[in-house]
Amino acid sequence: MSDLLERLRGRGWRLTAQRRVVAEVLDGDHVHYTADEVHARATDRLPEISRATVYNTLGELVSLGEVLEVSTDGRAKRYDPNAHHDHQHLICSRCGTIRDVHIQSDPLSALPEPERYGFQVSEVTVTYRGICPSCATP
Amino acid sequence: MSDLLERLRGRGWRLTAQRRVVAEVLDGDHVHYTADEVHARATDRLPEISRATVYNTLGELVSLGEVLEVSTDGRAKRYDPNAHHDHQHLICSRCGTIRDVHIQSDPLSALPEPERYGFQVSEVTVTYRGICPSCATP
């Protein structure tokens, strides 16, 4: 994660306590917090950090390609720090848990030319849904 | 679309002017309106219809499996009457236009067993993004 901060500094990012804390909160595997969850966790370390700054910082990280924005259900967006390894999401329909998963075929090649309607297709997201083990065995 | 109304009546749906208007608005191909857009169009035909009723009716149609809910971008959900033909969506990153498309391989089978983490996977959504012809040629 510290290499992330170095990378961003190299791009002219001014390093502040608030940005450092947000980056720290997003460190780890299978992390998919909402902006409010990031704010709550950031507040534990830096009580005076504001909501606006969390939103700003998340937006910057997304623009810089360091974090992915995931819209799972029309509720709050989630932020995924695993931006440098192509992956998909598997979501529990009951509790909302999200896991990163990896598929075999390339979904882009599954869309035939005549089905592209002249679009310059550049991106594809695949999301699986089902019941997770914890929710399946009550 | 009238067969839709008949089908719903057969399931005990009470047929009201409001519900009929919402169903009429959702008739057609490549229709992906937000709730507010549905409300605006419904208001043209039935000026006193309320926002709450539009939300209620859309929710019922989704529960009954007659309409699909599409969360494209974390903004407003969209409602897709093409619920009986399996398809995916192709979205213009610039103007937001949505087209229904059909792919060749089954994306469910692309997720290997060890990547399912014990989930009972039942559903998969595939969304393509790119620039549509109108936005590509300014």
Added chain:
DNA sequence: TTCTTGACTTAGACATTGTCCAATGTAGGA
């Protein structure tokens, strides 16, 4: 080190989308 400045942060107002509730209206069966 201290100074300077433009970028950053803050609090809170505001916008959008969606949900809920009590009061009122009505579709469809008896």
Added chain:
DNA sequence: TCCTACATTGGACAATGTCTAAGTCAAGAA
């Protein structure tokens, strides 16, 4: 025609996100 359970309404409320003006500070310059 009359009943009544279900549907509709308007408005308050909730959740999420955006914007702005004023104050603050990181980092390069001297």
